[in-house]
Amino acid sequence: MEGHTPVLKTEILQAFKDVCGTVWDGTFGGGGHSEALLKQNPSLYIVATDTDPEASGRSEYLKKEFPTRFEFFQINFSEIADLHRTFEGVLLDLGVSSFQLETPRRGFSFRNEGPLDMRMNPTIGLSARDFLKKASPEALTQAIREYGEEPQWRSVVRAILEHRENENWETTTDFVAFLERHTSIAKSKKPHLHAATRVFQGLRIAVNDELNHLERGLKAAFECLNSDGLLAVITFHSLEDRIVKRHFYDWCGRSLTRDDAQPRQLKTVRATLVTRKPITATEAEVASNPRARSAKLRILKKL
Numbered sequence: 001m002e003g004h005t006p007v008l009k010t011e012i013l014q015a016f017k018d019v020c021g022t023v024w025d026g027t028f029g030g031g032g033h034s035e036a037l038l039k040q041n042p043s044l045y046i047v048a049t050d051t052d053p054e055a056s057g058r059s060e061y062l063k064k065e066f067p068t069r070f071e072f073f074q075i076n077f078s079e080i081a082d083l084h085r086t087f088e089g090v091l092l093d094l095g096v097s098s099f100q101l102e103t104p105r106r107g108f109s110f111r112n113e114g115p116l117d118m119r120m121n122p123t124i125g126l127s128a129r130d131f132l133k134k135a136s137p138e139a140l141t142q143a144i145r146e147y148g149e150e151p152q153w154r155s156v157v158r159a160i161l162e163h164r165e166n167e168n169w170e171t172t173t174d175f176v177a178f179l180e181r182h183t184s185i186a187k188s189k190k191p192h193l194h195a196a197t198r199v200f201q202g203l204r205i206a207v208n209d210e211l212n213h214l215e216r217g218l219k220a221a222f223e224c225l226n227s228d229g230l231l232a233v234i235t236f237h238s239l240e241d242r243i244v245k246r247h248f249y250d251w252c253g254r255s256l257t258r259d260d261a262q263p264r265q266l267k268t269v270r271a272t273l274v275t276r277k278p279i280t281a282t283e284a285e286v287a288s289n290p291r292a293r294s295a296k297l298r299i300l301k302k303l
Contacts, residue, residue: 005289006033009032010285012033013040015232015299020044022045022046023087024046024089025047025048025049025093026090028050028055029093029098029100031048031055034046035062035065038062038066044069045070046066047083048073049073049074049077049080052121053074055074077092077217078212080217081220088225089232091232092232094214094233094236095236096108107127109172110194113171114171115129116174116175118203118207125207127207129169129170132175137157137161141157147203147205148202148203150199155184159182163182175196179199185198215243222247222270228302229302230274230301233297233299234297236294251271252269252300253268270303273299275297275300279296279298280296281293281295
């Protein structure tokens with residue numbers, strides 16, 4: 001679709017080039033992967049889902065272009081079992097979409113001023129602002145330390161708890177300015193990484209309960225795959241990738257680590273790894289689409 005550059009498109013097209021039948025695009029976003037797959041392979045039928053209401057509007061383009069080969073449902077990918085469908089292939093492009101990042105009113109990015117929201121479906125749940133105001137110290141710590149992997153998490157959590165009754169944080173820039181005034185994260189800047197990046201990541205994951213949806217969604221995706229079906233997952237940070245890798249290894253009957261002091265138990269082999277190591281973007285793609293820098297693609301085939 002115009003204005004949207006899907007990450008690792010060439011690699012996804014290569015992975016699905018011989019797949020015939022129905023493929024589920026579980027995180028439709030801007031529709032770039034779905035469109036490319038439909039154009040490449042006339043035998044494919046795409047079922048797309050996305051929790052974001054605005055993705056439904058973007059899906060209208062593909063409905064017109066491929067009226068007999070495309071359908072869209074506004075649900076979270078973790079709810080795929082509700083459709084009672086099976087697939088020859090599944091694609092999950094995790095994290096926040098380019099459209100969400102580039103739309104200031106959605107509040108995902110600190111680079112443009114917008115309401116401090118961050119909800120992938122802005123009609124349900126707490127906004128990031130409300131989460132900051134109401135979350136327990138334990139929930140804030142989990143968001144900033146575990147989900148955001150912010151080294152200065154103590155400084156951030158302490159500042160939020162001390163000042164949240166008097167701070168408004170109506171906009172993303174309000175919150176960034178607060179972080180710069182009251183925490184030590186500004187001192188830990190790295191090249192290509194804004195000081196607030198990890199804090200925003202942690203808040204977004206917490207607000208959208210992303211990791212729990214990923215756990216449920218991966219299991220549901222594997223179960224709805226037909227024999228010899230492909231499951232391809234693109235991750236953008238270590239927390240996502242760790243969960244995907246653990247499930248992939250488990251389904252393939254492998255262990256993530258070897259403990260020589262304990263005998264390794266035999267596991268049921270239900271799949272085989274197509275990618276022994278994750279596929280990453282080429283230097284050329286990163287140069288044209290910086291968001292691809294942290295992308296990792298893992299693929300398995302169900303037996």
